[in-house]
Structures are given as structure tokens and as C-alpha cells.
Amino acid sequence: MEMLVASRVVMGGLGGFRNAGSMFRGGGGGPIGAAGGLAGFAGKFTDRFKGNSYVRDAVVQGGVRMGAGGPLGFIGRAFGGLAAKNGATLTGDSIASVANRPPNQSGGIAGGIADRSLGNYLPNLKGKSLSGTQITGGKIATTATGADGRTSSISLYNASQFEKPNSPHSVLTASDGSQWYQMASGTGASEFFGTPNFMGATSEAAQVSATFPSAEEGTSLRTVGDGVLEASGASGNSLWYSGAYFNEPEAPHTVMQDSNGVDWYAMNPNAESPAFEVGEAAGEYNCAQFKQFMPGYEQDISSVNFSGSQEGHFEVRHDDGSGTAFYDATRYETPRGDYNTYEDARGSQWYAIHGDPAVERRPVYEDGKPVYDGENVRAVQTETVRYRATPNKFDEPHSRNNSENHAPKRK
Template identity: 60%
Template sequence: MLDWIFEGIVDWVSGVVTQLMDAVSGLFLSALGTDMLAMEEYFPFITKAFTVLQYAAWTLLALITVWQLFRALTVPLGGETENPWSLLLRGAVFATLIGFAKPIFLYALTIARAPYTALMDVELTGEDFTFSGVENVLKSGLATLISTASVVGTILIIILMVALGWNYFKLLLEVVERYVVVGILCYTSPLAYSMGASKSTAPVFKAWCRMVGSQLLLLVMNVWFLRGFHSSIGQYIGNGGALSNGQGSIFLWLFCAIAFLKTGQRFDAYLSSLGLNVAQTGSGLGVELMAAARMVSGIGGGFRSAGNVFRTAGTAAAGAGTRMQGSFASGFASRFKGNSFVRDSVVQGGVRMGAGGSVGFIGRMFGGMAARNGATLTGDSIASVAARPPESSGSIAGEIADRSLGNYFPNLKGQSLTGTEITGGRIHTNVVGADGGQTAVELYSAAQYERPSGIHSVAEASDGSRWYQMASGPGAGAFYDVPAFTGSPAEATQVLSSFPDAPEGTLLRTVGAGELEATLPDGTAMWYNSAYFEEPDAPHRVMQSSGGVDWYAMQPYAVPPVFEPGDDAIDYNRAQFRTFMPGYETPIATVDGAGIPDGYFEVRHENGSGTRFYDAARYEAPHGSYRQYEDAGGNSWYGIQGEAAIERRPVYENGKPVYEGSSVKTVTVETVRYPSKPSRYREPAARGKNESRPPQRRR
């Protein structure tokens, strides 16, 4: 009785399958031939948009031609450029081709129509078949092989019919997709012609030509594969899979037929391996249809699982009260957030998170579809992977990681990212600049890694976690910079936000990449970003920005008083000096402030000797004998004692030496001879390529 019921169910299912296959077979080859009728009537927009693409192609062709002409006329002799006359000639030819793009493509279709029609006109017997006929022959063959196990026979029938029908249906999908690709190539052909004028863009046009030829070949091969399979079906119904040597069987025929169908589906990949430019079609839709079928089969179990969850929750709530209800609700919410299914579908490896069973499978399936159609991961979904230990986190990579990372790191929001990989405690990505240059960015969780010894900044994620950020390559400095400042007092709040330890009242002005001019209560000084500059030798202190980047805050230069020139200002200058340098006790006669712009000045004594003072913020400690003095503002000066001396100096008049006879006229001048002169500190050296070593993982 059970066998009879089961056999009836299987007969009904196999009948539905064969009727579906009969409904779609034989419709495609005649409808989707070597003309664009189906494309134009099913997608009328592409016909009206063709003129727009022609104008866009002419514009693009003109821009490319003008640019190449500009290069040819401005590049120095010997540079590699194109011949202007040749460029103009090719531009005119391809502008004409853009105007006749569609007729040219239709002529190519006419060439392909000859083999297509010839294959369609080949006469064979046995092609008028139905899948129901295949089912009947399968039943007869299996009845001979399995005469006692009717249940097994019916199961085999439905399995074999579904396998055959599914692969046939996938091949039909391939046929349709290949036809659509040819149609798209036809109606976008003006854009291809716009690439032909310049030698630098000609490879694009040549690749398009190869792709058109390859796709037309595939269009012809559609007939070859489908009619080949139809003839096999007719042969099978006629002789039940038998061969002339007596070795055939229904199973051998079935496997050969399925292999033939699969080869037809993958023929574009085979042509691609030979070097032809063909579009790879057919993979995504078939997988999604299979996933949809699996979803339908599992949805009943999913509802049962969900019911068990809610029943368990109800029992727990009745036994444990309000506290248990809140605990269950929060746990359920954490496991069944919609975006977590997208996350679960793209995480590779690690310990599975989220729901299991049928509910988890259905969620991951829909999450996978969403991920392939542009969905992004939320900051919480990324955090659930990035915050875990690497041995259990798994990893997220690919396009969804590129477009989602900005949701976790606000400083990367809006950036163009590529090559992103997210794993436990470590994230890698490449930021693509406007010029196409890529900056590699490594992020290490502060909870899992020690602080790096090299140049780095600190980035805060959307969940509040802190990450060490290390960038290398062109544009790396931008990841260590602070906002641009103008020196306005209105920016005081922004200054303190960028440099929490800056003295109150500090004003900043951006003067270059990684350079700030700081106006402080005790003077003006330069600050240098450690990501751009090596640590200087001159006196400085390390100032850390809010992003964790070290800045070298140079010591402000000492500012001596203004000493007036002339004999009338001698007493005034003495008084100014005594006020400015109270620790210098030797009586002075005069003060010379001519060297103040360069960081030094000089005093003379009554006996003709002198002392020259050098700002310790600008000069290294002198060699030999010197004393260090502190001015009234607390700044240090190096004092070098000099002895009185007499030297002869040439006489100049109007900038020219004065001669006495054949010799230059000289005069005797009292001067001071100093035993040494200190070297001035050099400006901080620009930092070379940043190759910071990754930090150590915490134990």
C-alpha cells in the first residue's frame, strides 16, 4: 500500500517536471536568432538610448584626440608621442564609424547568420520529442533492471529526470544570457569605436572586436549544443540508450547527456582558456535558483525551529519572571539581527556566530543575496568579527568589506577602499587616492596588540574601541595629520581638541605638509609631524595629538631687545642689555645688534675685547671655551669671549675696491677675534619611506 502511494506521488512530481521542461524546450533557438528583434521589443529603452551613446562616444573620441594632440605638441623632442596627422586621420575614421555603428554590427550578425541558419536547417529524425517520452523510456529501462524494488525505481526515475531537466534548463539560461550579451555589445558599440583613434586606447577597441567575434561564435554554438542534445533525446527514445556494439545502457546515455549539457554551459570558459574574449555567463542565476529551492524545502523546518524558540521563551518566562524575559529578549535580538545574516554569509572560517539550523540557513542565504547586490555591514557586524580572537573570528574580505569598513571607522567613511581584509584584532585595507595611488593602512586592536614602536596614530571605531593605525605608501601622511589651521583666535577650541596638552592660548597656522607655526605665550615656534620628519637635534619637546601622533614642538627662539645704531644710542643700548642679560657682570662699552635676525648679537668692552651671544635654541654648543647665560625671559645663550685685535680691511667705494697704484687700498680696523663659532641647527630632515614594523600581540 505504501509503495503504491509513494509511486503515485513520484509519478505526479515527475509529470510536473516533464511538463515544465516541455513548456520551455524548443522556444529559444528560433526566437533568439542572429537579429536584435527580441532585444528591441523586450527592452525598448536601449533603442532610444542608442543615440545618446553615439553623442557620448563622439564626445569621448574628441576628448581623447585633443588630449593626445596636446601631448604631441607639448612633449619635448625625443618624447614618445603620436603623429598628429595620423591621430587626426584615425579620429575622423572612427567618428564616421560611430555614426554607422549599428549597421556595421548588424552586418556582422548577417555574417554569423549563415552558419546559424545552416545548423538550424540540418534535418534529423527523432528531434520531435517530449520529456514525457523520456520518462516513459526511463520507467521501462528501470523496470527491467529493478523489477522487485518499485520504491527504489520510482526514486531513481525522479532523480534522473530532475538532473536531466535541471541541466537542460541551465543550458537554456546560458543561451538567453549569451544572446543578451550580443545585444548589449550591439547597442553600446559606439563607445567601443571611441577608443580606436589613439594608440593608447586602441587595445580597448581591439579587445571589444575580439569579444564580438567570440560572442558571435558562442551564438552559433548555441544551435550546435541544443540541437545536438535534442538529437540525443530522440535517439534515446528510439533505442533506449542501446549502442550498435551492444554495450549501451540508460545510465551510460544519461551520464553522457548530462556531460554534454554541462559542456555546453561551460563552453564560454573553454573558449576563454584558449585566449578568446568571451563573457562568463550563467553561474549566478543557477546558484540562486538552487538556493531558492533549498529555502522552500527548509522553510517548514525553519518555522518549527522558530516555534520551538518562542515556546522555550514562554516556558522560561513563566518559570523565571521578568528578569529571564529580558535576558531572552536581548539574547534573541543579538542572534537574529537582520544584518548579522549578511555578516554570517560572508565570514570565512572561524567559529560560526548567529543562528543555526534552518533559520540560520535561510538567513545566511538571504544575507548572501543581499551581499551580492550591494548590501553593507553595520559597525556592529564588523565589530563582532574584529573584536574576537583571530583563532575564532574568521575573516571578511572582498567588495563587501571594501564598502563596509567606513561604517566601523568614521575616519575611513567616504574613502575608496580596495583589498580590505577584516579579521580578529587586525584589519588591512588600501585607500585609493584621486590619482589612483594606493595607501596601505594596517589597523591593530589596542586590546590585542602592544603599542607600536614606529610611527602610528590612534583611530576610534564606532563601538568605542581604539586601534593603532599605521599607513605606508603615497598619501600616508594624511592619516597622521591634524586639521588645517589659519592662525585665527576663533580656532582655539579646535586647537585644544587636536592637541589637548598645548598651552592655553596657543594659535596654530598650517605652513606645509606636516608643518605648523605655533604662536605661544612665550614666542613663536615650528611644530613638525613625526610622520613627515625625523626627530630634530634642536631643543624641542614631543607634543602628542589627539590621534596619538607625535609632533616635535621646537623651542621658541629667544627675542632680544632692539638695539639702536649710532653713538647717540650707546647709553640706551647699555641699559637695554643690562635689563635683558642681568647675569652678565662685565661692564660693556657698546652693543652691536646687527646679527639679531640670525640669532646672535655682540657687546664690546672698554679694553677692546668682546663677547658674542648665540641663541641656544638655534645653535649647537660651541667647541672650546664658552659660558652659558640666561636672559630675563629664561632663554639660554652661549657667550663666547673674544680678544681685541687689529686687522687691515680693503676700502670699498660704491661697491668697488679703491686702488692705490696697483694695490687695493686698506685701512687698519680695531676688531674682536673669537676662538670659535657654533654651528646652527639644521632643519628637521624629511622622513624616508615609512616601513614601521607591526606591533607585538599581547599575551
């Protein structure tokens, strides 16, 4: 009797279709199932086929049918088409039957029902305003528009069908347990690679461990900007930069992954120079501090110039007038020419560059103005050290251009 009534509705002309449409609208626009819009006279369709297959078959272009063939399949697809036009959504299983198939068997889902349904398959897109959604075998594309009007082009690739992308991406788990590489570009792309919120409190240890499984035990994190975390731990303090926001830096770092598969560049903690003291009377103390700090440096020193210590470098002088400049290897590039590498008492690396004694003429100033002897500026000779090369400081990580991403290769 249900089949006869269903056939009558489908073939009963315009009035019958209107009645069917109102029935689906009355279902609230949710996934059509045994308790959905067909709970009345046609409800047992859902007992006969895989959940929502009649709607799925009605909207899939090409691919393998899930529902029955013949008149029964025709009626099911007719009802599925009505449901799709009147706000129905596909279940995660229905989308999986397309997205997880090989491309030559999957067919595709597009249009409004694809926009409405994708969140049932990929939970991170639930509730997002999506448009232009295309679902095919192993690949999903959509455009997300945020509340602020910024848009993001989202591309997703099935991890079992595609190699890991070279571009920034996260790894998502769909409702069927399959894993997908998610890539985003556009003005709103950062929303899909959100920076975790940490306050730097020790009580957040479990959250840090869950977000960064490979983080050193005891590490605390503090969010200091979009895509930037400040890490503190036994190894020292450093900044971590999200690969979704920044290009990979040249300075020494470790690549870490968060629980969503996003790469983070954990910068090596900067070396710390000794606590030198100011004043002429502190010369002997500073020399002793240096010997304790750099035990592998055997040459005697006569003084320490630590004016650049905040920038990661300082200089020692020797009795013969020569000098050695030390540069923190985490902040400076490898020097050109001759240099040595020393390890301080804390295990940090320093580049050491030898300098020869020299004498230079320096103008004399009083009250900020040069002093003249006739027409010439008065000058005095000053002993100094001349270095043949000075290493360049590493640049800060550059913000990434999220205007486009490169699709990964199929396996």
C-alpha cells in the same frame, strides 16, 4: 512557513538563486537587517541571530561561527553569500566579531564586502574608495584611493593587542568603542593626518582646546602649511610641526598630541634680543639696554654689535679689546669647547662664547673695486675679535618619507 520558503529558494536551482539575488539587490546594498532586504518573507532571520550574522558567517574564512548550525545555519549562510555577492555590507558589530577576536579565533574577511563594509566599523573610512581590504584579529589593512588618484596603504592595529607604534600614527575609535592605531603610507597618506584649520582668532579657543587638550591656556593657532601651525601665547610665538609630515627635529621642542593621537613637535619660542638702536650716538644706550637684558653678565662692555640679531646672535665688546658672542639656545646647537650659559630677563637661554682681541688686515675698496698700491692691494689693519668656535644652527625639521611604516609589536 518562512523556513520552508527559504529552503525552497536556496535549493530550487538557478532560478531560485536569481530570485534571491534580485531580492538582495532590491535592498539597496545597505546593511541587511530587519528593515533591509530581508524585510519580506525571510525577515525574521535577523530576530534570531546577532545582526547580520548570516552575511558575516558566509564571508568569514575560518574563525568562530556566530549563527546557528545545521540546516538552519546552512540556509542562513547561503542567503548571506547571496547578499554579499549582490552588494550587501556588514554591520560594525559583525566586523567587530572578527577584528576584536584573538588571531587564532578570528578568521578573516576580505574581498568586495570587506571594502564596502569597513566604513561601518571605522567611521573615518566611511565613503572612502577602498580596495584589497583584509580584516583579521587585531589587524586591518586596506588601500584607499582619493579623488585625485593618489593612493594610501592603511594599516590599523588594535590597541589592546599591539604596542604603540614608533612610526607616525593616529588613534581611532571604532563603532564598538575599541581603539586602533592607524598608520598610512603612500602619496595620499597626508589625507589621513589632516592639518586642522585655524585662523589665529581668539574665538577659536574652544576648538584649540578640543584639538590640543594639553595646549597652554590662551594659545591661538594659525595654519600656515601642510602639517605646520603657528602658535601664539604667553610664552611667545613658535611653529608646531606634525609628526605625520615631519621627522622629529633636533632643536628644543615639546611633543604634544592632538585629539586623534597624532604627535606634534611644538618648537620652543625663539629668544628675542633687545631693541638696539643704529648709529654711533646710540652706543651708550645699547650698552644700557644690554645690561638690563642680561642682568647676570657682570663684565663691563664698551659696545654692541647686533648685526646678526635677526639670526639669533649678537656680540658685545670689552675695554680690553676682547668680546663675547651670544647665541640663542633654541636656534643653535651646544657649542664645542668653552662656553657659558646665561639667562636673559625674559627667561630665555643664551650660549656665551669668549673671544680674544686680534688684528687683521682688510683690503681697501672704492666703488666696489679693490684699491692697488702698485701691484699689491692696499690693506688696513683692523681690530677684531677671534673666536675659537662658532656653534652650528639647528636645521629646519625635515619632511618625513611616508613610503613605508614599521608594524608595532604584539603585546
